Amino acid sequence: MAKKAFKAESKRLLDLMIHSIYTQKEIFLRELISNASDAIDKIYYKALTDDSLVFDKDNYYIKLAADKEKRLLTITDTGIGMTQEDLENNLGVIARSGSFAFKQENELKEDHSIIGQFGVGFYSSFMVADVVTVVSKALGSDQAYKWESSGADGYTIEPCDKETVGTEITLKIKENTEDEHYDEYLEPYRLKSIIKKYSDFIRYPIKMAQDGEEQTVNSMVPIWRKNKNELTAEDYENFYAEKRYGFDKPLKHLHIQADGASVYRAILYIPEKPPFDYYTKEYEKGLELYSNGVLIMNKCADLLPDYFGFVKGMVDSEDLSLNISREMLQHDRQLKLIAKNITGKIKSQLQSMLKDEREAYEKFYQSFGRQLKFGVYSDFGMNKETLQDLLMFYSSKEKKPVTLDEYVSRMPEDQKYIYYASGESIDRIEKLPKTELVLDKGYEVLFLTEDIDEFALKVLMSYKDKSFKSVSDGDLGIEADAGESKTEQEEGGRKELFDYMKTYLSDKVKDVRASKRLKSHPVCLTTEGEVSIEMEKILQAMPNSQDVKADKVLEINVNHPVFQSLQDAHEKDKEKLALYTNLLYHQALLIEGLPIQDPVAFTNDICKVMV
Ligand code: ADP
Ligand code: MG
Numbered sequence: 101m102a103k104k105a106f107k108a109e110s111k112r113l114l115d116l117m118i119h120s121i122y123t124q125k126e127i128f129l130r131e132l133i134s135n136a137s138d139a140i141d142k143i144y145y146k147a148l149t150d151d152s153l154v155f156d157k158d159n160y161y162i163k164l165a166a167d168k169e170k171r172l173l174t175i176t177d178t179g180i181g182m183t184q185e186d187l188e189n190n191l192g193v194i195a196r197s198g199s200f201a202f203k204q205e206n207e208l209k210e211d212h213s214i215i216g217q218f219g220v221g222f223y224s225s226f227m228v229a230d231v232v233t234v235v236s237k238a239l240g241s242d243q244a245y246k247w248e249s250s251g252a253d254g255y256t257i258e259p260c261d262k263e264t265v266g267t268e269i270t271l272k273i274k275e276n277t278e279d280e281h282y283d284e285y286l287e288p289y290r291l292k293s294i295i296k297k298y299s300d301f302i303r304y305p306i307k308m309a310q311d312g313e314e315q316t317v318n319s320m321v322p323i324w325r326k327n328k329n330e331l332t333a334e335d336y337e338n339f340y341a342e343k344r345y346g347f348d349k350p351l352k353h354l355h356i357q358a359d360g361a362s363v364y365r366a367i368l369y370i371p372e373k374p375p376f377d378y379y380t381k382e383y384e385k386g387l388e389l390y391s392n393g394v395l396i397m398n399k400c401a402d403l404l405p406d407y408f409g410f411v412k413g414m415v416d417s418e419d420l421s422l423n424i425s426r427e428m429l430q431h432d433r434q435l436k437l438i439a440k441n442i443t444g445k446i447k448s449q450l451q452s453m454l455k456d457e458r459e460a461y462e463k464f465y466q467s468f469g470r471q472l473k474f475g476v477y478s479d480f481g482m483n484k485e486t487l488q489d490l491l492m493f494y495s496s497k498e499k500k501p502v503t504l505d506e507y508v509s510r511m512p513e514d515q516k517y518i519y520y521a522s523g524e525s526i527d528r529i530e531k532l533p534k535t536e537l538v539l540d541k542g543y544e545v546l547f548l549t550e551d552i553d554e555f556a557l558k559v560l561m562s563y564k565d566k567s568f569k570s571v572s573d574g575d576l577g578i579e580a581d582a583g584e585s586k587t588e589q590e591e592g593g594r595k596e597l598f599d600y601m602k603t604y605l606s607d608k609v610k611d612v613r614a615s616k617r618l619k620s621h622p623v624c625l626t627t628e629g630e631v632s633i634e635m636e637k638i639l640q641a642m643p644n645s646q647d648v649k650a651d652k653v654l655e656i657n658v659n660h661p662v663f664q665s666l667q668d669a670h671e672k673d674k675e676k677l678a679l680y681t682n683l684l685y686h687q688a689l690l691i692e693g694l695p696i697q698d699p700v701a702f703t704n705d706i707c708k709v710m711v
Pocket of ligand 1: 131135136139177179180181182190191221222223267
């Protein structure tokens with residue numbers, strides 16, 4: 101019989117499996133049992149709508165048998181089985197579950213520990229077996245088929261005999277090597293402990309013969325129905341991995357056993373890292389939804405608000421109907437109650453993390469802070485009250501992220517506002533001339549580096565009765581240093597000079613004026629009105645931007661020697677004043693990280709000053 105070759109990606113993955121140095125080879129069993137359980141689920145679901153099919157619980161099980169002499173381990177299930185076509189399509193091609201598809205082979209090679217966390221499923225059996233044989237008979241079919249492969253060189257499929265519907269997978273366990281004792285996968289006690297570890301909650305009995313007696317190994321009690329005290333952190337981590345909620349180790353789990361107005365159980369996780377597609381529109385939030393222990397939906401989006409869309413996990417409620425449709429579910433009162441309850445629990449969990457486990461919270465915030473800020477901003481600020489205490493921003497004083505509460509609680513008496521400055525990076529903001537006055541005054545400034553930050557603060561408007569104030573705002577609410585009084589003549593001269601400069605830059609800035617905030621720098625750009633320079637950059641970068649512009653003000657430091665040069669030019673040489681105005685304006689643009697319209701003209705201007 102001719103051997104068929106695996107599809108290219110499958111072959112590569114197989115190679116990896118066969119040569120894997122991955123230490124937790126034991127997970128192959130978890131994968132095979134999970135497939136068997138899925139296959140029984142499929143019959144169960146069919147029976148719900150198909151009257152000719154009766155699901156009698158006693159007839160559905162998974163069975164393990166080990167033959168030490170022949171080195172054979174067999175996993176049998178009474179599930180839905182596979183047709184010849186299914187065998188071809190499902191076992192000849194990988195990445196059906198999609199979890200593998202997005203991880204590149206290279207990445208896998210670098211870090212073998214990743215393998216165990218992937219949905220590599222069926223193929224993981226090649227980590228422990230030289231030959232894998234699958235005999236299967238599909239529901240509603242008369243003919244059974246045998247699929248066999250000894251690894252990368254391909255597989256065969258041929259008709260065979262099998263009485264009952266279901267699948268039987270036989271692994272020819274590898275010979276021991278110096279570092280690997282494959283024998284252990286033929287030892288009942290060892291197999292039992294692997295099942296206990298990963299598959300205890302499987303809903304169907306996993307039977308195994310030991311000392312001539314058949315017993316059911318798994319408790320069949322799902323983890324969420326167990327008492328919290330009986331469970332270890334490892335149990336929750338294993339459940340997270342087994343369910344493929346993520347490939348990271350979760351930062352935190354919540355086990356909810358609610359018996360109030362809404363009765364439900366839930367296990368929720370706060371992941372450490374965002375999935376690769378988290379901040380794209382491809383990402384789908386949602387929790388698994390069970391009704392009385394039976395999965396009815398993979399991703400029930402209505403259970404989570406968008407701003408907590410990163411939460412993973414499952415909910416089991418006894419009050420939901422099995423056959424409920426998606427549309428009906430959306431309007432389900434019970435579900436709404438659960439969602440509300442869950443949202444509250446997640447919030448208090450995050451708050452207690454912030455309070456008691458700052459380091460973990462900062463890790464979380466690194467990954468999902470952006471999501472929380474979007475949450476404040478979206479829906480017209482409807483959720484800002486819920487989220488404001490979870491926000492953090494980089495502090496000029498602490499040199500690390502701080503909460504708004506921490507900021508406000510150490511504000512000096514005379515400080516009126518919560519100050520912030522935005523820019524591309526902490527480093528750049530620190531050097532912005534316009535932050536000088538506020539920092540010199542000893543006030544703490546929040547440095548905003550993410551595009552969403554300023555928008556979120558605009559929606560918040562204030563925190564504990566303190567308004568937010570940008571350091572580039574016209575009125576900083578800081579008393580100017582007394583002493584410097586000018587004669588009317590001086591004022592008049594300045595006004596004329598600034599008016600001249602303003603006319604010259606008329607299409608570019610709204611005003612030119614003497615700066616109250618500059619100390620050592622000659623010039624800076626500030627804004628009037630709602631749109632800041634950072635917001636202008638973001639809005640301009642958006643597709644179909646409406647060409648929203650900030651109302652810019654060019655501020656000149658009248659105590660800087662450059663101001664004297666401007667005055668001299670104003671008196672003697674208007675052409676020179678035009679040149680200087682131009683140069684100062686462009687310098688201000690550069691400092692703000694704004695593009696210069698005509699860099700060639702700008703460099704020519706500099707040359708004019710040099711010669
Ligand atoms: P996944 O379970 O993520 O889809 P696997 O590699 O574990 O990926 O399995 C591939 C596919 O093979 C399954 O989706 C299923 O269609 C089929 N399959 C595997 N094992 C069985 C089984 N015991 N009974 C029926 N179908 C199975
Ligand atoms: Mg699988």
